[in-house]
Amino acid sequence: MISWLANPERFSRIFTPIRPYVGVAAALMFMWGLYLCFASPEDYQQGDTVRIMYMHVPAAWMAMAVYLIMGIASFFGLIWRHSLADVAAKAAAPIGAAFTALSLLTGSLWGRPMWGTWWEWDGRMTSVLVLFLFYIGYMALHAAIEDETRAAKSTAILAMIGLVNLPVIKFSVDWWNTLHQGASVVRADGPSIAPDMLWPLLVMALAFKLLFVWLWLLRIDTELMARRYRALRARLSFAEEGN
Amino acid sequence: MLKASLALLKRDIGLSWSRGGGPILAVGFYLTLMAMIPLSLGPETQVLARVAPGLTWLSLALASLLSLERLFERDYEDGLFDILRGGKLPLEAIALIKCLAQWIGTGLILALLTPMVMIILGAPVEAAGLSLVAAVLGSLSFALIGGVGASLSLGSRKGGVLIALLVLPFYVPPVIFGAGLMQAYLTGAPITQALGLLGAYSLFALALCPIATGAALRSALN
Numbered sequence: 001m002i003s004w005l006a007n008p009e010r011f012s013r014i015f016t017p018i019r020p021y022v023g024v025a026a027a028l029m030f031m032w033g034l035y036l037c038f039a040s041p042e043d044y045q046q047g048d049t050v051r052i053m054y055m056h057v058p059a060a061w062m063a064m065a066v067y068l069i070m071g072i073a074s075f076f077g078l079i080w081r082h083s084l085a086d087v088a089a090k091a092a093a094p095i096g097a098a099f100t101a102l103s104l105l106t107g108s109l110w111g112r113p114m115w116g117t118w119w120e121w122d123g124r125m126t127s128v129l130v131l132f133l134f135y136i137g138y139m140a141l142h143a144a145i146e147d148e149t150r151a152a153k154s155t156a157i158l159a160m161i162g163l164v165n166l167p168v169i170k171f172s173v174d175w176w177n178t179l180h181q182g183a184s185v186v187r188a189d190g191p192s193i194a195p196d197m198l199w200p201l202l203v204m205a206l207a208f209k210l211l212f213v214w215l216w217l218l219r220i221d222t223e224l225m226a227r228r229y230r231a232l233r234a235r236l237s238f239a240e241e242g243n
Numbered sequence: 244m245l246k247a248s249l250a251l252l253k254r255d256i257g258l259s260w261s262r263g264g265g266p267i268l269a270v271g272f273y274l275t276l277m278a279m280i281p282l283s284l285g286p287e288t289q290v291l292a293r294v295a296p297g298l299t300w301l302s303l304a305l306a307s308l309l310s311l312e313r314l315f316e317r318d319y320e321d322g323l324f325d326i327l328r329g330g331k332l333p334l335e336a337i338a339l340i341k342c343l344a345q346w347i348g349t350g351l352i353l354a355l356l357t358p359m360v361m362i363i364l365g366a367p368v369e370a371a372g373l374s375l376v377a378a379v380l381g382s383l384s385f386a387l388i389g390g391v392g393a394s395l396s397l398g399s400r401k402g403g404v405l406i407a408l409l410v411l412p413f414y415v416p417p418v419i420f421g422a423g424l425m426q427a428y429l430t431g432a433p434i435t436q437a438l439g440l441l442g443a444y445s446l447f448a449l450a451l452c453p454i455a456t457g458a459a460l461r462s463a464l465n
Contacts (some may be wrong), residue, residue: 096442138408140401141405141409144400150462153458158409161455
């Protein structure tokens, strides 16, 4: 299945027509999610600021999920040498970096009224900041190596090494005493968060996921087109020299 | 194979000394940073004693970055790697040997200076032994992780800064453990946890980094 899809032509043929629908679905989900955010009750302790959560938590989830996707795509690119996997990993990086920055920013804005500080060097914030640095390093390395195949290989190795940070982020709230609360949605005994707040959170999470898929497909397609363009130009200038 | 490994190790250590640069540069940088700490924070001994372990480890990490750029670059450019690949040693072993040479040639010398730096900044003399052990362990992981960064950025023309960006996030855990270890020792708290974590991190680096470096070298050479 994966090898069958790894053909860039086939990939574009299947996913380019689907893409606009994903975009529309993301927009609708955001409208619904934002409505739910403002219709949901205030927190009895936090008041209105609890609504920051509906941005902060999905963004943080996506920050990790996108890195995981990048790591998996890099693995496929490195082992099976699917160039589409390289493109997919490269295309995901800036989106993941943006989600990470968003989760850090919203966290900072939320921390000020709740904890009385813009920033706290606790385990989770520090490890997410390191995740952001990994995204930056990944993009810088990709930009610094001109040869596309070599850049893909080197960045794939880097992305896979960086995967060690994900469990650190996930379990940081258990390993260190911190201001961040423990897991409250994905738990063995069911979510401990109130259903009134769980719903908007889940809808927003889905909206973020759709937004990512839409942007990702768009960036993959753009990259494939750019490569085709470069290949055509190279062939054209080669033909001109021949004449 | 052992003979080839030893020959390569000897050659690399010799090169780092004979061409100047390497250790002298790093040592000078380390000591300059040390001198700048009291100049920027003010010379009050109590303030300095409190920040001495952390800033010493930070300086050690930064000084370990310096000579990484040249770790593989020269041999990559003059084609030595192509000759070495024809021999019996796999690229992973070559990577490991070169990183060990970097550790012996630069890292260990920085580690030897670490107790002195910490004492000058105000840590008690009794902490010297422990700080040396910790710095030896830490500098091993710095050299091995540095090898990964150096091999990944081969042929990128942005060498130094790029390596720093790639490598420094991975220097964070040993800096935390190393500085935490000294802080624990100075406050009389138990030190086994931090020392164990620091050792574990270096051993992990010893096991995994040569594989990643070897893969990156292979991709650079093809």
